Amino acid sequence: MTNRTGKWKIAFMILMIMALFVTACGTGGGGSQTNAGPDGDGNNAGANNGEKVTLKFTFWGSPEEKKAVESAIKAFEQKNPNITIDPVHIPGTDFLQKLNAMIAGNEAPDISYSAAWKLKMGEEGLIYNFFDLMKDDPSIKKEDYLEYAWWNWDKDQSAGPYQASVVPSLMYNVDMFKEAGVELPPTKAEEAWTWDEFVDAAKRLTLDRNGKHPDDPGFDPKNIKQYGVKLNLAWSSYMPLVLSNGGDYLTADGKEFGLSKPEATEALQKVADLINVHHVSPSPVQASSIPAPATALQSKKVAMIIDGSWNHLDLSKTNINWGVGVLPVIKDYKTFFLGGSLIIFKSSKHPKEAWEFSKFLTDPQNVLDLHQGLWMPQLNKWYEDPELIDQWANEELPGRPAGFQDAVMRSTYEHAEPSPENNVKNFVEIDAAVAAALDQVWLGEKTAEAAMKEVETKVKPLVQGTYLK
Numbered sequence: 001m002t003n004r005t006g007k008w009k010i011a012f013m014i015l016m017i018m019a020l021f022v023t024a025c026g027t028g029g030g031g032s033q034t035n036a037g038p039d040g041d042g043n044n045a046g047a048n049n050g051e052k053v054t055l056k057f058t059f060w061g062s063p064e065e066k067k068a069v070e071s072a073i074k075a076f077e078q079k080n081p082n083i084t085i086d087p088v089h090i091p092g093t094d095f096l097q098k099l100n101a102m103i104a105g106n107e108a109p110d111i112s113y114s115a116a117w118k119l120k121m122g123e124e125g126l127i128y129n130f131f132d133l134m135k136d137d138p139s140i141k142k143e144d145y146l147e148y149a150w151w152n153w154d155k156d157q158s159a160g161p162y163q164a165s166v167v168p169s170l171m172y173n174v175d176m177f178k179e180a181g182v183e184l185p186p187t188k189a190e191e192a193w194t195w196d197e198f199v200d201a202a203k204r205l206t207l208d209r210n211g212k213h214p215d216d217p218g219f220d221p222k223n224i225k226q227y228g229v230k231l232n233l234a235w236s237s238y239m240p241l242v243l244s245n246g247g248d249y250l251t252a253d254g255k256e257f258g259l260s261k262p263e264a265t266e267a268l269q270k271v272a273d274l275i276n277v278h279h280v281s282p283s284p285v286q287a288s289s290i291p292a293p294a295t296a297l298q299s300k301k302v303a304m305i306i307d308g309s310w311n312h313l314d315l316s317k318t319n320i321n322w323g324v325g326v327l328p329v330i331k332d333y334k335t336f337f338l339g340g341s342l343i344i345f346k347s348s349k350h351p352k353e354a355w356e357f358s359k360f361l362t363d364p365q366n367v368l369d370l371h372q373g374l375w376m377p378q379l380n381k382w383y384e385d386p387e388l389i390d391q392w393a394n395e396e397l398p399g400r401p402a403g404f405q406d407a408v409m410r411s412t413y414e415h416a417e418p419s420p421e422n423n424v425k426n427f428v429e430i431d432a433a434v435a436a437a438l439d440q441v442w443l444g445e446k447t448a449e450a451a452m453k454e455v456e457t458k459v460k461p462l463v464q465g466t467y468l469k
Helices: 006-025 031-035 045-049 063-079 092-104 118-123 130-134 174-180 195-204 235-244 262-276 293-298 311-316 351-361 386-393 404-413 427-442 448-462
Strands: 053-059 083-089 150-154 157-161 168-173 224-231 302-308 322-325
Touching: 053 063, 053 092, 053 351, 063 083, 063 351, 083 351, 118 150, 118 157, 130 157, 168 174, 168 235, 168 293, 168 311, 168 404, 174 302, 195 224, 195 262, 195 302, 224 262, 235 262, 235 302, 235 427, 262 427, 262 448, 293 302, 293 311, 302 311, 322 404, 386 404, 427 448
Parallel strands: 053 083, 224 302
Antiparallel strands: 150 157, 168 302, 168 322
């Protein structure tokens, strides 16, 4: 999800535009269903009289996630014997295309996983406003959720809060650090490596074919057998550094493109310099031959990886000695939560039952196994109540290595900013242009300053402010 290239995103945009045209013109929902709420006439018969209803539910995820979700479905059906869930698992790379095909064929699901494209669906009136669904349900309160966990397409219109959270994370192979004699990354935000300290550690962990480090005479940057660090070269990995340096995706007033400002371009250039100046991180071309994060650490191709915390589950399934640390800082420690949300389509004949299933699946207690390695909670109490913290962040759990509570949980909860993905209006369209331009920066063909200035002229009409801040 976070390794998209610029070309892929452009294709994604075209597909989304086609999908919106189809759904806006289609007849699958019907006029009365589109405008009715969960308590509207004819839409909640199953909840009122025990009628057997079936909900189609589309979702993605790894085999482990699929297994856990299916287990949660069984638990929900036991508690709600009149509701059957028809799960449709779709690999993430094919998800939107197949969802669009279902919508075009008047077979839209009742409830679904979703990504940033959901906001367009909200604007087109295709999905329910979560805030409307909350009004008659005292069990759900906005203040219970993480401050910036909302997917809004307008101030009072939302596709919901995160279903669960993930965060940018620094993961590493402990044995490689010990072999190199490098101190392990700090786990507390106030003790985070400075950028120079981070670069120095990465150099000491980088080796060419002859065992030389980047600062050694005769180091061969074209034949590196072990990289000190690999970043997922997408916004989810570089934005914490931009924020740390005082920059942002947009300016504070939301009126200008922030990535073209000096604070942002300086941070982006530092990332590019890891590749082209310090030779401690692979270029996009070199990275294509390096396996997925867990395998890369296991095979000792890379000593550190900055990527999403969703990789913790895969790491927990390996036999390597791995750990987590706080992200490096340039000036101040900043990061953010990420996460999709469950959306309910207005074409559903059973939105009340879909609402109940949505509540069940977003309660960490009902999918605790997923929150013990893959997901993080989206409710404040799970970060504040020691008993709840112990249920999902206990460092004796396979997916929660030593230092996890400080390095991942507290560092994010106490230093979170809005994620640009669910804060910046028109983010998908803007980021498609940004990603394509940054490919040239990562390859050393342009400076970050030059590339972002060029992008600024292209995205200026799309810069229309933020949703959450």
